[in-house]
C-alpha cells in the first residue's frame with residue numbers, strides 16, 4: 001500500500017519536475033520573466049509604489065530582510081495586491097532542520113514563488129526545507145515555491161572565509177556548496193556574476209541561477225564590487241537577474257526596466 005502511494009507521489013513529482021523544466025524553457029522566450037526587482041525598503045508604500053510604477057511587468061519582485069523584519073504578512077499581501085504576482089521572499093533561512101521546516105511552512109502561507117536557505121545550514125536542513133515546501137504545496141493545491149540556496153555571501157572574500165574556518169577560496173567554497181545544494185534538493189542558488197560559470201559547469205543546465213549585482217552600462221556601482229551588465233550575466237548563464245537600484249533608483253523605473261529587458265532580449 002505504502003509502495004503504491006510512494007510510486008504515485010514519485011510519478012506526480014516527476015511530472016511536476018518536467019513541467020518546471022518546460023517553464024524554465026518558456027521563460028527564456030520572455031525577457032521580463034527573467035527580471036526580479038528587489039524592493040529594498042522597510043516601507044510598504046515605497047514597495048507597492050515601485051510595483052505600481054513598473055506596472056507589475058517584472059517577472060517577479062523580491063522582498064528581503066529589510067522589509068520582512070519591519071512588515072507583517074498583510075504588508076506582503078499588499079505588495080502582491082499591488083501587482084507583484086510572483087514574489088521571491090529572500091528570507092535566507094539558517095537554522096536547525098526542525099526550525100527551518102516551521103519557517104518554510106509559515107512563509108508558505110503567503111504562497112511565494114521563490115524562497116531561500118543558507119547552504120551552510122547543511123544537507124539535512126536544505127532537504128527538510130524542500131520537503132516541507134513540497135508537502136505544504138500539495139496540501140494547499142498550489143505550485144511549490146522554488147527553493148534556492150545562498151552559497152557564500154558575496155561580502156566574504158578569501159581572508160574572511162579563513163577567519164570563519166573555511167580554508168578554501170570563495171570559488172571553491174561556492175562550487176562545493178552549490179553541488180551540495182543540488183544534491184539536497186535545492187532548485188538552484190543565488191550567485192554573483194563571477195560565480196555563474198563555475199556553478200553552471202558543476203551543476204548543469206537545469207539548476208536555477210539567480211544573479212544580483214547587475215549594473216547596466218553607465219549605472220553607478222554603489223556598494224557592489226562584483227557586477228556585470230544584464231547581457232553579460234545572461235551570456236554567462238544566469239536564469240534570473242535581481243535588479244535593485246538600477247531600476248528603483250532610476251528617474252524613470254519603467255524605462256530602466258524596459259531598457260534592461262531589451263538588452264536581455266538581444267542576447
Ligand code: C5P
Pocket residue numbers: 038040064153154155190192212213214222224242243244245246
Ligand atoms: O541595488 P542592487 O542592485 O545592488 O541590489 C541587489 C539586491 O540583491 C539586494 O536586494 C541585495 O540584498 C541582493 N543581493 C546581493 N548580493 C548577494 C545576494 C543578494 O546584492 N550576494
